[in-house]
Amino acid sequence: MQLADKLMDDVVSGRIAPDERVPSVREFAADNQVNVNTAIRAYDYLATRAIIYTRRGMGYFACADGAQRVASLRRDEFMHNDMDIFFRQLHSFGMTPDQLSLLYAEFLQQNKNI
Amino acid sequence: MNQTFNINRFGLLLKRYMVENRKQLFFLFGVMWGVMLLAAACIGHYEKETIERLTANQMYNCFTYDFYGTRAVLYLVSAVGFSCITGSYMFSSLRTKQSRIMSLMLPASMAEKYWVYFTVYILAFFPIFLLGTVVADLAYYVTAGGGIIFQLLAFHGSYSIFQTDSVLLWTVLCYQAIFALGSALWPRLSFFKTFIAMFVLSILALFFPTLIYHILKPFDDCVAVLEAIVVIACYSLAWVRFRHVQVIQKLL
Amino acid sequence: MLEIRSLSYSYPKAAKPVFFDLGLELQSGNIYGLLGSNGAGKSTLLYLMCGLLRPQYGQVRFNGHDVCLRQPDTLADIFLVSEEFELPPVRLDEFIRINSQFYPRFDRAAMEKYLTDFRLDTHLHLGRLSMGQKKKVFIAFALACNTSLLLMDEPTNGLDIPGKSEFRRALISAMNENRTVVISTHQVRDLDRVLDHVTIVDGGRLLLNSSISALQQRLAFSLENAPDPTALYSQPTAGGYSIVRPADEGAEETDVNLESLFEMIVTQRQNIF
Numbered sequence: 260m261q262l263a264d265k266l267m268d269d270v271v272s273g274r275i276a277p278d279e280r281v282p283s284v285r286e287f288a289a290d291n292q293v294n295v296n297t298a299i300r301a302y303d304y305l306a307t308r309a310i311i312y313t314r315r316g317m318g319y320f321a322c323a324d325g326a327q328r329v330a331s332l333r334r335d336e337f338m339h340n341d342m343d344i345f346f347r348q349l350h351s352f353g354m355t356p357d358q359l360s361l362l363y364a365e366f367l368q369q370n371k372n373i
Numbered sequence: 374m375n376q377t378f379n380i381n382r383f384g385l386l387l388k389r390y391m392v393e394n395r396k397q398l399f400f401l402f403g404v405m406w407g408v409m410l411l412a413a414a415c416i417g418h419y420e421k422e423t424i425e426r427l428t429a430n431q432m433y434n435c436f437t438y439d440f441y442g443t444r445a446v447l448y449l450v451s452a453v454g455f456s457c458i459t460g461s462y463m464f465s466s467l468r469t470k471q472s473r474i475m476s477l478m479l480p481a482s483m484a485e486k487y488w489v490y491f492t493v494y495i496l497a498f499f500p501i502f503l504l505g506t507v508v509a510d511l512a513y514y515v516t517a518g519g520g521i522i523f524q525l526l527a528f529h530g531s532y533s534i535f536q537t538d539s540v541l542l543w544t545v546l547c548y549q550a551i552f553a554l555g556s557a558l559w560p561r562l563s564f565f566k567t568f569i570a571m572f573v574l575s576i577l578a579l580f581f582p583t584l585i586y587h588i589l590k591p592f593d594d595c596v597a598v599l600e601a602i603v604v605i606a607c608y609s610l611a612w613v614r615f616r617h618v619q620v621i622q623k624l625l
Numbered sequence: 626m627l628e629i630r631s632l633s634y635s636y637p638k639a640a641k642p643v644f645f646d647l648g649l650e651l652q653s654g655n656i657y658g659l660l661g662s663n664g665a666g667k668s669t670l671l672y673l674m675c676g677l678l679r680p681q682y683g684q685v686r687f688n689g690h691d692v693c694l695r696q697p698d699t700l701a702d703i704f705l706v707s708e709e710f711e712l713p714p715v716r717l718d719e720f721i722r723i724n725s726q727f728y729p730r731f732d733r734a735a736m737e738k739y740l741t742d743f744r745l746d747t748h749l750h751l752g753r754l755s756m757g758q759k760k761k762v763f764i765a766f767a768l769a770c771n772t773s774l775l776l777m778d779e780p781t782n783g784l785d786i787p788g789k790s791e792f793r794r795a796l797i798s799a800m801n802e803n804r805t806v807v808i809s810t811h812q813v814r815d816l817d818r819v820l821d822h823v824t825i826v827d828g829g830r831l832l833l834n835s836s837i838s839a840l841q842q843r844l845a846f847s848l849e850n851a852p853d854p855t856a857l858y859s860q861p862t863a864g865g866y867s868i869v870r871p872a873d874e875g876a877e878e879t880d881v882n883l884e885s886l887f888e889m890i891v892t893q894r895q896n897i898f
Binding site: 396474479617619620 | 697713
């Protein structure tokens with residue numbers, strides 16, 4: 260869900276620390292200029308996947324393992340949706356697994372800080 | 374809370390109206406004062422010679438020269454004219470669609486709104502007019518000159534124009550009421566349209582002299598009563614029209 | 626809660642009615658979008674909702690009260706931000722002082738917050754503002770009056786692009802479960818993610834009256850490279866074709882493309898329910 264993605268980015272990048280409070284539903288709706296009900300659905304989506312949790316009367320907070328869960332969720336999504344297309348493309352270029360491995364290692368070398 | 378009339382809300386509404394429309398009100402009453410002041414000053418200028426001659430020969434008293442005559446005519450014409458003009462502004466808040474929307478949506482009863490307009494344009498006219506005659510008299514004294522005794526003799530008191538005959542007061546009220554009704558019927562170019570309507574009605578009346586005679590005969594001795602009836606009728610009709618006004622109307 | 630029952634209205638001296646036997650119920654806590662082509666009568670419907678116009682037949686009741694009676698207590702709970710409005714040439718604090726007293730739930734702090742959201746100074750003279758700035762002030766005042774019914778006629782018209790964002794933000798933060806907001810607009814893109822509920826009027830009739838979530842359950846919206854003749858509707862757009870299809874059971878819900886929905890309903894008179 261596009262709206263949920265924004266909050267997931269914040270959680271996985273560490274901008275919102277584990278157990279830190281996330282914006283209230285209304286603040287989130289206003290900031291993103293969407294209807295409160297849409298924001299509620301985004302928060303429900305995230306709560307069901309244990310990325311955020313709610314404390315009665317106090318609002319929503321990022322789960323302790325939220326970052327790992329987001330990473331895991333995104334990995335699953337990639338493998339389910341995008342990976343097949345990606346590999347087909349690579350195959351159409353004639354790229355071998357070794358070449359791919361080399362390119363990825365180079366990428367990791369050059370982008371140490373992300 | 375009484376839905377038809379609440380004195381506190383009326384007060385708030387009155388204050389709001391006066392603040393939001395102060396430019397219009399200053400202009401309206403300012404022009405009235407200005408015209409009377411200038412005209413009285415001109416009268417004083419033209420009467421200056423006569424007065425100098427009289428004061429030089431010590432030949433003045435209130436019976437040798439009517440110092441008030443011309444000014445009285447000025448004040449009479451001003452009273453009728455400006456009461457009609459201010460009357461035609463009574464429903465000026467209905468003139469444009471924007472102002473109609475703003476004034477109709479204001480949380481106050483239609484009665485309160487009506488009485489605010491009445492207070493501002495009809496009731497307030499009288500004290501402001503009388504003060505205007507005092508100011509005009511002052512302008513007259515400045516331009517006419519003459520000694521202090523002369524000036525005291527020349528001062529008849531502007532209120533006397535109403536005191537001499539209550540018919541005059543009722544005539545002013547009557548004309549004002551007609552133009553106020555015109556303002557309710559035709560908020561745009563109200564003065565002009567009401568004037569034309571009166572003119573047309575007068576022409577039509579010429580074709581029915583006997584009918585007019587029969588209507589007016591019972592009021593031969595008490596014209597003021599007839600005028601009072603007209604005043605009450607006009608304001609009642611204006612109320613009925615105002616009460617049911619809608620934002621989109623075939624407003625002429 | 627606003628209830629419209631069997632509403633029929635014609636313009637003065639018009640032969641054909643603008644609305645005929647219209648029935649509509651608006652629940653509190655929702656932002657309703659009133660969509661329609663120009664001249665469809667959106668402004669007229671808003672005027673009918675707040676008693677500025679009297680219907681020839683039928684009734685409009687707000688919390689049980691007939692709006693045509695123009696009772697002050699009812700009016701104090703309704704605010705109309707009309708497309709054509711005028712602000713008196715006075716200072717802003719004067720305007721607030723004399724007008725807020727008519728709205729018992731007016732919140733001064735909220736007014737200042739909305740003015741800040743709109744990047745406006747609180748010390749303004751209304752006579753010296755541009756049209757767009759006046760609109761922002763008027764909207765801020767309307768929101769701060771905390772009326773249960775807020776009607777807005779083309780609110781984003783005349784607002785610059787940052788202004789439209791500021792408006793959406795202010796509106797959403799002003800919303801609560803006791804408030805009903807009705808926004809009439811033909812600038813669908815300005816408001817499509819903010820609305821809870823969509824109403825489409827055309828030719829005097831109600832073509833659609835549905836919540837956004839119901840629409841998301843029934844329909845799927847996508848952007849594709851080619852039109853699909855088997856779909857309910859295909860609309861050429863800048864990025865390709867906007868396609869509307871019945872939603873698949875169990876598929877993830879898509880965002881409603883209000884523009885395509887509107888075109889589909891109005892041009893094809895599709896009955897999607």
